[in-house]
Amino acid sequence: MQKQLRWTAIFAVMLLALAACTNTGGTSQSASGSAAASTSASADTGDDPEAVCAADEFGCVEVADGDPIVLGTALVITTADADLGQDSQYGAHVAGDLRNEEGGVRGHMIEWDDQDDQCSAEGGTTAARALVADPQIAAVIGTSCSGAGVPAAQITSEAGVTMVSPSNTAPSLTDPATHEPFYARTAHNDKVQGAAMAQFACEELGVTRAATVHDGSPYAEQLQQVFADEFVAQCGGTITGQEAVAPTDTDFRTLLTTIAAGDPELIYYPIFTAGGALMTQQARETAGLEDVELAGADGMQSQTFLTTAGAAGDGVYTSGPDLAFENELYQDVFLPAYYELCGCDATLSVFHAHAFDAANIVLDAIDEVALEGDDGTLYIPRTALRDAVFATSDYEGVTGTLTCDENGDCADPKISVSLIGNGAYERIWPED
Amino acid sequence: MRLRLPERLSFVDLILWGLRVAIVVFVLVGSYATLSQGVLGFDGWRTLLIVGVAQGSIYALIALGYTLVYGVLFMINFAHGEVFMAGVFTAFFAATALADSGILNGNPLFGLAIIFAVSMVTSMVVAVILERVAYRPLRRAPRLVPLITAIGASLFLQYTFRSLYGSGVRSYPTIEILTGTFDIAGVPIQKTQVVVIVSAILLMVGLYFFVQRTRTGRAMRAVSEDKDVAAMMGINVDRVISTTFAIGGLLAGAAGILYVFLFNSVSFSMGFLPGIKAFTAAVLGGIGNIVGAMLGGLFLGVLESIGPFLFLDGLGVPSTNQLRDVVAFTLLVLVLIFRPYGILGRKE
Numbered sequence: 125m126q127k128q129l130r131w132t133a134i135f136a137v138m139l140l141a142l143a144a145c146t147n148t149g150g151t152s153q154s155a156s157g158s159a160a161a162s163t164s165a166s167a168d169t170g171d172d173p174e175a176v177c178a179a180d181e182f183g184c185v186e187v188a189d190g191d192p193i194v195l196g197t198a199l200v201i202t203t204a205d206a207d208l209g210q211d212s213q214y215g216a217h218v219a220g221d222l223r224n225e226e227g228g229v230r231g232h233m234i235e236w237d238d239q240d241d242q243c244s245a246e247g248g249t250t251a252a253r254a255l256v257a258d259p260q261i262a263a264v265i266g267t268s269c270s271g272a273g274v275p276a277a278q279i280t281s282e283a284g285v286t287m288v289s290p291s292n293t294a295p296s297l298t299d300p301a302t303h304e305p306f307y308a309r310t311a312h313n314d315k316v317q318g319a320a321m322a323q324f325a326c327e328e329l330g331v332t333r334a335a336t337v338h339d340g341s342p343y344a345e346q347l348q349q350v351f352a353d354e355f356v357a358q359c360g361g362t363i364t365g366q367e368a369v370a371p372t373d374t375d376f377r378t379l380l381t382t383i384a385a386g387d388p389e390l391i392y393y394p395i396f397t398a399g400g401a402l403m404t405q406q407a408r409e410t411a412g413l414e415d416v417e418l419a420g421a422d423g424m425q426s427q428t429f430l431t432t433a434g435a436a437g438d439g440v441y442t443s444g445p446d447l448a449f450e451n452e453l454y455q456d457v458f459l460p461a462y463y464e465l466c467g468c469d470a471t472l473s474v475f476h477a478h479a480f481d482a483a484n485i486v487l488d489a490i491d492e493v494a495l496e497g498d499d500g501t502l503y504i505p506r507t508a509l510r511d512a513v514f515a516t517s518d519y520e521g522v523t524g525t526l527t528c529d530e531n532g533d534c535a536d537p538k539i540s541v542s543l544i545g546n547g548a549y550e551r552i553w554p555e556d
Numbered sequence: 557m558r559l560r561l562p563e564r565l566s567f568v569d570l571i572l573w574g575l576r577v578a579i580v581v582f583v584l585v586g587s588y589a590t591l592s593q594g595v596l597g598f599d600g601w602r603t604l605l606i607v608g609v610a611q612g613s614i615y616a617l618i619a620l621g622y623t624l625v626y627g628v629l630f631m632i633n634f635a636h637g638e639v640f641m642a643g644v645f646t647a648f649f650a651a652t653a654l655a656d657s658g659i660l661n662g663n664p665l666f667g668l669a670i671i672f673a674v675s676m677v678t679s680m681v682v683a684v685i686l687e688r689v690a691y692r693p694l695r696r697a698p699r700l701v702p703l704i705t706a707i708g709a710s711l712f713l714q715y716t717f718r719s720l721y722g723s724g725v726r727s728y729p730t731i732e733i734l735t736g737t738f739d740i741a742g743v744p745i746q747k748t749q750v751v752v753i754v755s756a757i758l759l760m761v762g763l764y765f766f767v768q769r770t771r772t773g774r775a776m777r778a779v780s781e782d783k784d785v786a787a788m789m790g791i792n793v794d795r796v797i798s799t800t801f802a803i804g805g806l807l808a809g810a811a812g813i814l815y816v817f818l819f820n821s822v823s824f825s826m827g828f829l830p831g832i833k834a835f836t837a838a839v840l841g842g843i844g845n846i847v848g849a850m851l852g853g854l855f856l857g858v859l860e861s862i863g864p865f866l867f868l869d870g871l872g873v874p875s876t877n878q879l880r881d882v883v884a885f886t887l888l889v890l891v892l893i894f895r896p897y898g899i900l901g902r903k904e
Contacts, residue, residue: 204725204823340878367875372829374819377607378861379877382869385595398725398821405820409746411603432727432821 173495173503182284182506185262189500192235193228193490194258195220195483198251198266198276198287200243204398207426209268211472212290213238215479216265218461219487229491230502237261241272243396244371248272249279256283262504263287263486263513265479269396269423270294270343277307284506286513288486288534290479293317293422294342295350298531306510308528310482310521311475312445312537314343317421318350319358320539321392321443324553326359328541329417329441331389335365337379337403339395347394347421364388369399376403377410384412394421394443401432408436417441426473430547437544444474445523446540448551454522478535481521485534489513572893579890582867589870596865602743604861610749610818612857613756617811618834619841619849620763621683621804627780627844628800631699634706635686637831638713639805643679644812645717645822648726650674655729664733676809682713683805684798692794710831718824725823728816748817759810760850763803767846772799780844833860836888842901851899860884 177184187193197216199209220234228234237258239251248267255261256279264280264287267273273292280287281304289297289309296302298313325331336352338344348366355361364386367379380403383391391413393403400420407413422444430437449455458480463469489512495503516534519526524536542549565573596604618640625633651671654660660667690709694702734751737744767773778786779796787793815830816822833856841852863883864876873879891898 202723206724365875368878370878370881372825374821374826374829375607375611376877378604378865378880381600381603381607382596382865382877385597385600398823401725401727402819402821411599411744428724432725434727434730434820 171495173497173501176495176505176508177503180505180507184495184503184505185260187232187260187262187502187504189502192233193262193502193504194235194237194260195486196237196239196255196258196261196264196266196285198239198241198248198255198264198268198272199290199479200247200268200272201238201240203243204428204432205243205269205396205423205426207397207428207472208243208291208423208475209241210466211426211474211476212265212268212479214462214466214472215290215458215476216483217465218458218476219480219483221461221465222457223487229487230494230496232502234487239266241267241269241276243269243272245271245275248274248276252276252279252287256280256285261285262490263509265290265482265486267292268475269341270297270346271341273297273307274342277304280304281306284510286486286489286506286510288482288513290482291422291475292343294346296342296346298529298533300531303531308513308532308534310478310485310523310526310534312535312539313533314347314421315350316537317443317539318347319354321419321421321541322351322354322358322361324441324443324541325355325390325392325417325419326361328553329390331361331417332359333362333364333386333388334390334392335367335383335386335388336363337367337369337383337391337393337395339369339371339373339399341371341396343423344393344395348392351392351394369395369403371396371399373399374402376406380407380410380413384410384416387412388416390417390419392419394423396423397426397429397432400424401429401437404433404440405436419443422474425542425549427470430544430549433544438546440544441541442544442549443539443541445478446538446551447474447477448540449477449522449524451522458522477522481519481523481526484521485513485516485519485526488519489516576894586867586869586871590866590868591870593870595869601862604865605858606745606749608858608861609854610752610857611861612837612854613753614811614815614818614830614853615834615837615857616850616853617756617759617807617814618830619838619853620760620846621808622835622838623841623843623846623849624776624800624804626838627846628776628783628797629691629695629702631691631702632706632835632843633686633691633801633804634703634831634835635690635710635713636683636804636808637827637829637834638710638717639679639683639686639827640808640812640815640830641822641824641827642682642713642717643675643677643805643809644816645721645726645824645826646678647671647675647809647813648721648728648822651728660729661732664731668731672810672813675813676806679809679812680802680805683801683808686713687798687801692797714824714827721824723824725821727821731817734817752814752817755810755814759807763807764846766803772796776800833884836884840888840891840898842898845898845900845902848898848900855899856884856887859887863887 197213199212201209224233239254241247241251255264267276268291270292286306291311292309293311293314295313295315336348338348352363419441424442425444489509492512493508514528516528526534526536528534540551541553543552621636654667690705691702734747738747738750775791775796779793783793837852837856838849841848860880864879868876
């Protein structure tokens with residue numbers, strides 16, 4: 125009898141547990157529905173954080189009371205292209221510092237875990253893996269280079285970590301066919317930049333024959349292709365050749381000699397600092413290219429490019445984001461903080477403002493979706509954070525009015541062309 | 557190259573002959589197609605040739621370091637590319653200081669002499685220390701051991717210099733007397749290229765006479781023949797080996813400055829590719845053979861410069877330039893298949 129009772133008791137407990145299981149499943153389902161609906165309205169009005177976190181496919185980042193919220197960066201902070209990443213890193217850090225001065229986000233300070241994307245697929249992979257391995261990383265600002273962004277976007281998306289890039293511009297990253305769900309960017313899409321450079325070449329320079337060179341990186345390869353297509357479409361120009369080099373190449377003399385044989389009026393080589401500077405110098409020495417215009421893109425807009433190219437750089441056109449912002453936040457608040465942080469008196473490259481906006485969008489989204497537990501722990505549901513970033517609409521940032529589309533393009537893309545003269549970039553187009 | 561048809565063709569011979577014919581046909585067809593399209597005029601080809609010779613003479617200078625060391629130790633000093641980088645990267649700071657003080661362009665010969673001296677001495681010191689610390693203790697070890705040590709030393713040097721001088725690319729100051737062109741028989745040639753080719757030839761001739769005519773050179777040759785017998789004849793083998801590394805370092809340091817004349821920029825990783833290419837050149841010429849290394853370097857430089865365009869462009873291959881390394885290393889494999897001891901190498 126006693127034995128039978130025991131079995132009944134066990135059976136009953138099992139039934140109860142089963143019921144409890146299905147029950148929790150049910151409530152969490154409805155909780156997730158209500159979380160999605162209500163988090164944006166009011167974050168701390170009695171939503172049960174544990175239920176929300178259990179419902180979120182990737183769970184929550186849990187920040188204990190008094191602990192900082194940690195964001196990662198995956199930017200190129202070594203190698204010849206370090207200016208590009210350090211510039212963005214300062215931009216992002218300024219956004220964090222400004223929040224911290226006002227008491228942080230929901231009472232938590234912002235801290236950074238800075239990784240190096242090395243401007244390569246290998247570097248992007250390593251940086252992204254390091255960041256997703258740390259459960260405290262709420263979101264990532266990165267990468268600098270599109271080549272690093274391709275694997276990094278995949279790794280962070282698989283881990284449910286939202287990543288917003290300040291300077292990836294390759295079209296494929298936000299192409300519906302290849303877009304990774306947790307990836308967004310505040311930099312322009314190169315469909316815009318390539319078209320702008322083609323328009324500048326046609327209308328302002330009046331050239332009709334152009335050659336392009338890329339270094340095999342997704343950024344350069346796709347950008348020169350957009351340029352080539354637009355150059356033909358916009359003004360019926362002729363592309364005399366589309367050449368390729370390796371990122372580590374140093375000798376472009378043979379390449380330039382064969383390019384000269386095609387008799388172009390413009391060479392467009394949207395590559396990076398080291399190769400770009402060498403190609404500029406060697407193009408100036410190549411017979412047959414004396415009167416040819418040289419043009420690059422934002423990968424060649426850095427202080428290091430100016431010093432490395434030296435006198436040969438004078439007269440090179442580069443396109444990039446238009447930094448002629450008309451807002452006080454940039455001039456009066458951002459730039460002084462940036463200069464103080466980096467100890468410099470000129471910006472290193474051109475994506476600091478995009479990094480600032482990217483960090484602010486992420487921090488606002490955290491503020492919006494985070495839930496507070498009874499013990500003061502802050503819960504940041506990962507999928508909800510991603511959704512809040514992608515829901516960004518008419519956000520008044522430094523770089524313009526930002527609205528994210530479903531593929532992660534958030535930029536308010538404005539492109540300008542600069543001419544290098546006396547070792548400095550001078551914005552010359554568009555005129556306004 | 558002497559090819560004698562064996563009396564009976566084995567299957568492997570047949571394949572090798574097929575390969576030879578295929579390559580010759582490929583090269584001829586490709587060259588004919590390119591030349592008949594007439595994309596590059598005579599001036600264009602001449603430019604490519606000069607570029608190739610200039611680049612090749614730098615390969616040759618570095619290759620001498622590989623070949624000299626192989627000659628006495630029968631090991632490949634894979635850290636030699638880093639010896640090359642160490643000198644020229646260090647000399648960057650001398651060059652910048654000289655440029656800032658106005659000496660470089662005020663008294664260019666003096667300035668250049670200092671830059672060369674700094675680079676050559678640094679490379680020499682690094683090479684000698686490398687031998688003393690990393691190779692000498694392992695001289696009696698199996699042959700694979702020093703090879704692995706060399707690779708380790710290569711990485712060690714790269715990252716040491718990275719932490720010393722930073723990971724960025726630095727640009728040498730402009731040297732005004734080297735800008736512009738010389739008119740040689742009515743042909744304008746970049747001054748830098750002329751200087752590179754002439755300096756490299758002088759250094760190689762100097763080395764040849766050093767090895768052939770001096771006592772130390774004779775000692776080096778003796779050690780290369782047989783270390784034990786040389787030691788019995790009263791030759792200090794350790795000192796000769798150190799001297800060999802020192803000479804290799806001096807040449808690499810000079811090659812570094814010549815490299816900067818052509819490419820202007822330095823970085824911690826700059827030694828890797830030239831090192832590999834120079835090693836290729838040394839094998840191509842017959843490793844251990846000094847004249848072979850010179851020929852191999854020049855051959856590789858010219859082939860890299862002219863080959864991809866000449867062989868491939870006419871066949872409709874797009875952007876042939878990026879296949880430069882493919883052409884260069886295919887050549888290496890082919891030479892090793894058909895002539896395992898290199899152009900001037902000897903059977904052992």
